[in-house]
Amino acid sequence: MSEVPQAKGDSPPGSCPIEPAFRVPVTAPCLLMIFGASGDLTARKLVPALFDLHREGLLPGPFAVLGVSRTPMTDASFRDRLRTAAAEFGAGPFDAAAWDAFAPMIFYHPADVSDPGAFGPLSTRASVLCETSAIPGNVVFYAAVAPKSYAPLVRAIASAGLADPSGAMPGYRRIIIEKPFGEDLESARSLAADVTAVFRESQVYRIDHYLGKETVQNMLVFRFANGIFEPLWNRNYIEHVQITVAESIGVEGRGDYYEGTGAVRDMVQNHLLQLLALVAMEPPVSLSADDVRDEKRKVLHAIEPTPLGELGRACVRGQYTAGSSAGKPVPGYRAEKHVAPGSLAETFAAFRFTIDNWRWGGVPFYLRTGKRMGRALSEIAIRFRPAPTLLFGDTACGQMASNWLVINVSPDEGIYLRFSAKAPGPEVCIRPVEFAFNYHETFGARVPSPYSRLLLDAMHGDATLFPRMDSVEAAWALLDPFLSRWKADPGADLWMYEAGSDGPREADSLFEGNTEGWRSR
Ligand SMILES: NC(=O)c1ccc[n+]([C@@H]2O[C@H](COP(=O)([O-])OP(=O)(O)OC[C@H]3O[C@@H](n4cnc5c(N)ncnc54)[C@H](OP(=O)(O)O)[C@@H]3O)[C@@H](O)[C@H]2O)c1
Incomplete structure (x- = not known):
């Protein structure tokens, strides 16, 4: 897909239709x-x-x-x-x-x-x-x-x-x-108290480099600068949302850090819940840092706390065993440097959450992250509800595919929409096809590193892409009951998976048999 030429009158004369790769230079030394x-x-x-x-x-x-x-x-x-x-x-x-x-x-x-x-x-x-x-x-x-x-x-x-x-x-x-800012709600609050005893909140920039990625920033533009998506962006049309951050690498010599942290603290509390907030938030009143962050806080607050009796059904953890990566054999997590031989730290975590508000009531959000997965891939995938009648359900070669809108965060930053089309021929044969937009193909420019963008923002004094303390707290509050459960029973909800696989099969149980389960491409 290429950039569409601007229609006359779409933008003021002389304005640039393409965003520069970076923002304007910082002028203050x-x-x-x-x-x-x-x-x-x-x-x-x-x-x-x-x-x-x-x-x-x-x-x-x-x-x-x-x-x-x-x-x-x-x-x-x-x-x-x-x-x-x-x-x-x-x-x-x-x-x-x-x-x-x-x-x-x-x-x-x-x-x-x-x-x-x-x-x-x-x-x-x-x-x-x-x-x-x-x-x-x-x-x-x-x-x-x-x-x-x-x-x-x-x-x-x-x-x-x-x-x-x-x-x-x-x-x-x-x-x-x-990151990580704290290791649970209590320690995050205690750290915040230490920090705010020294700095005003407006001086503090808690970095989450995922928010500096181009595709993640594009979420706001995609949702709020286009008239066609937002009317569908709710429980009436969306069946569920999957957010995946999968890495093919292992712990890369950082076993001592990972042993005390694990995937939930390292990835879910920050990157995945921040992505969820961007997908699910209401339109902000303006693009000011506080207006955007107010909406993110509200949606994180609206996620239903998981009842204690449901914790084991709302999360699956995993740890990789020996397997392969890029065709080469790789050791299991317990054989990595600085990792205890009987370690129960999770290298994979999957959650199901629901958001208790008018837009999202009843729509499950599935979050998944893991190391040594078959493929390095970060995406936000939105599955739409099926057509209300199955007009083509019994065609001889019909293959009704669900509609997916997928935002690729990495690699191949871009967006695609999958829908059904008739294949040429005398019969009504239905095939899934895609509209696809790829950042690199369309804009040509190389995608800047998220750290470049965020360092520049901090020098500019723009905190929009830095999580505020209230959303950090809201994220810890959601995860705290799970962390307490695993503190009392360190092996709970933990399953082994082979390096190079899609994670433990038990993670499919989060779907409770309602849909096709986790996407695999
Ligand atoms: N590495 C990543 O890709 C990554 C990604 C996201 C977040 N982070 C976060 O970034 C932080 C740093 O991570 P890292 O991977 O760079 O860790 P690292 O390689 O272990 O580096 C830690 C640094 O802290 C210095 N240091 C330790 N104790 C010190 C002390 N008492 N006084 C002064 N300097 C001290 C160490 O240098 P000396 O030993 O020379 O003092 C070293 O420069 C961590 O909070 C981590 O969670 C890292």
Whole structure:
């Protein structure tokens, strides 16, 4: 499908019909302080995203990165390390000349975030850097350390006088906090109390990188900039919704993190429930951060809490055993590095939820995520109710297919609609066919990394795509009864599945035999 030419009068003269790959450049100078600078996230995601922004000319001028972690490094050795990371994890061929222009903006300071005494020298280093780089006090802190270090980090920032909750200092101070935000409702509230003792809510950006993906942002445009879909977007026409985030990779050496987290905390509490909120929310009054986030909160609040007696029927967990991936044998989860041999951590989780409001009453939402699945795929699939009469039900070669609208989040970002059509010939033979839209084919532009978009938004001060604390709490409140059940009985609802499969077969039971079950393409 190609981009449709604009009809005369569709847009003001001179306006651009295609969104640029990124937003406009940030104009206000900024110092980005990354805590956890020697870690995986910085190397794999943050630095490639920043380098991309630099190449697109979208970083503010002046701009500087100050990396902080305990590993002793100089500015030069830190830059060398990041150069290797940018070459390995960046999009497209590595541009050495562009890197040479970018590298002088990168600095490093060794410090332990649990040692408030280390923040005096760090604060001095940041001030000197701002002065020599002509940055008038705008600072974004990025908490890329382990979740247990978030609270000590914000306390140390406060005790060094760097947080500026009263807004009295020149420029802005904002903090980006990585997921997971808490490990249950109580710990999330306790962390929120630690954070808001130091920062105002408007300074806090809880990152969920799924919300920075183009297709996810397109949900709002798809639903609310088109007149044809929204009238169907309710219980009268939609039978159920499936949200799948499947990964073909295993835990990739992060077994120690996964052991304490599992798929429910790592994926469902944030990415999957945030996707559900975007699919199910009401139209916001405006696109302001708070209006969008108000609607997301409302829909998460409207999800029916699962009654205690139903917990075992509303969720299936799984853990992968040895199998294959891309044709090669792979070990089971329990044989991965830093994983206990008898571990009961889940690497797969599937849930059924219903939303108790007028739009969605009685429509099940099925959520599923897993590692070492047969195929890496993230999609939102909406199944429509069948036609009310089976006019073609007994044709000789009829094959009535259900109507699906599928939003591909990754790979192959795009949208397709499946419907039935008559195959050519004298008989009425019905075949499923598709209307398909693919981002890359239509717009040609490469899809920007979600971290680029979200880093830029934080520098712009636009929090629309960052979950607010009320929706974080609502998500934990939904999952807490399940987490308590598994705390009391760690093996409950846990089934084994072979690496390279679609997850445990038991996950089909969530459909209670009503439909075709999970989609497999
Ligand atoms: N990796 C990903 O793809 C990914 C994706 C989504 C979210 N996240 C989240 O991002 C955060 C970081 O993840 P990661 O994978 O990068 O972890 P990681 O590779 O273990 O890195 C942790 C970083 O924190 C630093 N650190 C640890 N203790 C410290 C201390 N006391 N003071 C200063 N620095 C300290 C470590 O450096 P030193 O040992 O040198 O101090 C290292 O730079 C986690 O919260 C994770 O949940 C990661």
